[in-house]
Amino acid sequence: MIRFEGAGMRHPDGTIAVEGLDLEVPTGRITVLVGPSGCGKTTLLRMVNRMVEPTSGRVLLDDTDVAELEPAKLRRGIGYVIQQAGLFPHRKVIDNIATVPYLLGWDRKKARARAAELLELVGLAPETAKRYPFQLSGGQQQRVGVARALAADPPVLLMDEPFSAVDPVVRAGLQEELLRLQSELHKTVLFVTHDIEEAVRLGDQVVVLREHGRIAQLADPHTLLTTPADEGVAAFLGRDRGLRGLALRPASGVRLRPVGDGLRYGGWELALDDGHRPIGWIDRDAVTAELHPAAAFRPDADTLRTALDAAVLSPAGVAVALDAEGRVTGTASREAVLAALRPDASGSPAAGPSATGPSATGSPAADAPVRTDKPPAAGGHPDDTGGPGRTGSTGSTDGADGGR
Numbered sequence: 001m002i003r004f005e006g007a008g009m010r011h012p013d014g015t016i017a018v019e020g021l022d023l024e025v026p027t028g029r030i031t032v033l034v035g036p037s038g039c040g041k042t043t044l045l046r047m048v049n050r051m052v053e054p055t056s057g058r059v060l061l062d063d064t065d066v067a068e069l070e071p072a073k074l075r076r077g078i079g080y081v082i083q084q085a086g087l088f089p090h091r092k093v094i095d096n097i098a099t100v101p102y103l104l105g106w107d108r109k110k111a112r113a114r115a116a117e118l119l120e121l122v123g124l125a126p127e128t129a130k131r132y133p134f135q136l137s138g139g140q141q142q143r144v145g146v147a148r149a150l151a152a153d154p155p156v157l158l159m160d161e162p163f164s165a166v167d168p169v170v171r172a173g174l175q176e177e178l179l180r181l182q183s184e185l186h187k188t189v190l191f192v193t194h195d196i197e198e199a200v201r202l203g204d205q206v207v208v209l210r211e212h213g214r215i216a217q218l219a220d221p222h223t224l225l226t227t228p229a230d231e232g233v234a235a236f237l238g239r240d241r242g243l244r245g246l247a248l249r250p251a252s253g254v255r256l257r258p259v260g261d262g263l264r265y266g267g268w269e270l271a272l273d274d275g276h277r278p279i280g281w282i283d284r285d286a287v288t289a290e291l292h293p294a295a296a297f298r299p300d301a302d303t304l305r306t307a308l309d310a311a312v313l314s315p316a317g318v319a320v321a322l323d324a325e326g327r328v329t330g331t332a333s334r335e336a337v338l339a340a341l342r343p344d345a346s347g348s349p350a351a352g353p354s355a356t357g358p359s360a361t362g363s364p365a366a367d368a369p370v371r372t373d374k375p376p377a378a379g380g381h382p383d384d385t386g387g388p389g390r391t392g393s394t395g396s397t398d399g400a401d402g403g404r
């Protein structure tokens with residue numbers, strides 16, 4: 001655990017970077033520091049590896065004041081990832097990754113073998129090893145930066161806006177990768193960002209800072225989004241914080257309409273291949289049999305945001321639910337997705353903050369069984385005439401009906 005005790009830092013010119021901060025960074029979890037530019041995030045991070053010395057208070061690493069530890073030794077036990085990776089341009093990727101093992105005196109062969117292992121761990125092809133950093137994309141460089149920080153298997157990782165120099169798609173991939181790594185490695189991560197979206201996606205706990213490193217709020221992502229401490233925090237979270245919260249909720253709570261009820265919704269029909277995988281939506285009134293993409297989600301692996309997105313994109317107004325093999329297991333209307341937000345719906349946040357997101361392992365709510373509707377005793381959906389080759393009861397009780 002990292003503990004800041006009344007930690008403060010005043011620059012020689014009198015500028016206060018951080019003042020009297022008390023904060024605990026729990027072992028094996030991701031703590032994200034987020035806040036506006038200049039609020040002291042980087043200063044705080046660098047106090048941990050003594051790149052910045054506090055001018056008041058102290059920082060403890062597993063109950064030892066870091067001031068008592070020799071800086072070079074301390075830093076070898078702490079992985080550090082910065083914006084734009086900060087790789088050595090004249091060293092091959094493999095040697096960049098092996099930097100700390102070399103410093104620790106490992107023999108070259110062992111250090112390189114470890115580096116090759118890490119290259120694979122962060123999702124880079126083995127041939128990347130022989131390249132120089134300028135021969136890699138920004139996202140690949142960041143992966144190398146993460147691999148380098150992990151090389152000596154340090155228990156602590158400091159990450160200072162590591163993904164902010166790459167485009168949003170690459171960034172989302174890197175975030176996903178970090179969560180996957182963390183589900184295996186359980187490092188104590190202190191992560192700095194100014195992006196609240198990134199903070200709630202990655203953090204087990206999120207610390208919203210304001211000027212001079214003062215804590216405006218410390219909470220798990222769900223609590224932060226639903227219960228901001230004050231108007232300042234609410235403003236910082238943005239007006240769409242409710243929608244953003246959808247990304248923290250597993251889609252396992254969505255009540256599905258079973259496929260046995262048919263695959264027709266209003267004038268739309270879902271076409272399946274022989275393996276029960278969706279081919280697309282067909283407009284039954286159209287002259288040509290044009291296929292419209294069947295936006296889908298996986299209840300066991302995706303969030304409510306993905307499920308809602310799939311329902312919104314669907315011409316029939318229903319999202320298609322798939323199992324891990326891509327077979328259709330049911331459908332869910334927009335209303336059915338939103339119904340999963342009700343406090344009594346399964347997959348509620350009472351199951352605990354899904355800090356690593358439901359697609360990562362270990363989220364209790366993500367493991368919840370998919371609930372399916374019981375067909376009503378009588379009646380059914382007026383548009384439901386049964387899917388191709390399917391008969392049986394129709395309708396649903398949860399508003400999971402489509403139509404247009």
Ligand SMILES: Nc1ncnc2c1ncn2[C@@H]1O[C@H](COP(=O)(O)OP(=O)(O)OP(=O)(O)O)[C@@H](O)[C@H]1O
Pocket residue numbers: 011012013015016017018035036037038039040041042043044194
């Ligand atoms: N060498 C310095 N001399 C004086 N003031 C400094 C110095 N370095 C940083 N500061 C100030 O300390 C404060 C905290 O800086 P810090 O870099 O920790 O903020 P930050 O939250 O990480 O900002 P950003 O998000 O822009 O990177 C800022 O007000 C900054 O202007």
